[in-house]
Amino acid sequence: xxxxxxxxxxxxxxxxxxERQILGADPARGLALIEAEGCGACHRVxxxxxxxxxxGGPLDGMSSQTMxxxxxxxxxxxxxxxxxxxxxxAPDTAMPASGLAEDQARDVAAYLxxxxxx
Ligand code: HEC
Numbered sequence: 001x002x003x004x005x006x007x008x009x010x011x012x013x014x015x016x017x018x019e020r021q022i023l024g025a026d027p028a029r030g031l032a033l034i035e036a037e038g039c040g041a042c043h044r045v046x047x048x049x050x051x052x053x054x055x056g057g058p059l060d061g062m063s064s065q066t067m068x069x070x071x072x073x074x075x076x077x078x079x080x081x082x083x084x085x086x087x088x089x090a091p092d093t094a095m096p097a098s099g100l101a102e103d104q105a106r107d108v109a110a111y112l113x114x115x116x117x118x
Contacts, residue, residue, distance in 0.1 A: 020063055022076050022110040025103075030111030033104050042095070046115055056095055061117030069093065079112065080105045 031047050034040070040048045042055035065074050069090060072078050081088075083105040086095035100108060 020074070020076060020113045022106050022113065025106040025110035027107070027111040027114050029104075030107035030109070033100065033108050034111065037098055037100065037108075039108075047111075059112055060115050062112040063114065063116045065117075069095070076106075076109055076113075079109045083108050 034045055035048055038051075039045060039059075040051040040053055042053040044052045044054065044058040044060070046060050062074070062079075068074050068079055068082050069086070072082065072089065080102065082095075083098060084100050084102070085097040086093050087097055098105070
């Protein structure tokens, strides 16, 4: 049992949470897409100098957050769906549907999962 507890501690100390890694996605391309899509008009995004909007809140802790928009579990498939079409999931949200294709949304999600609040 002592060995198991030790392993758990080590896992918690690691930075990246394994289930929040997106295979084959490219975080650098994700940041370029974030810039091109104008996410910065509404969000402050680390790595993006301008614009730094305040409509949707900062995205600086997405890898450590448990929920997306306070109501959906923060998992890659859910985040990708949110990034593509948030109103389909939450009709009352002020976040608009983006023009992102599935693979592009995966790249954006991969970038967001590099962002850690601490
Ligand atoms: C017109 C403003 C607007 C634009 C443009 C926008 N968002 Fe949002 N976004 C919001 C708002 C408002 C929320 C909060 C949604 C809610 O609580 O219903 C949000 C929520 C989010 C969340 C969840 C944040 C959290 O802390 O849980 C993520 C992630 C996100 N947006 C990413 C993006 C990305 C990436 C883009 C560009 C593709 C983008 N947004 C474009 C307004 C916007």
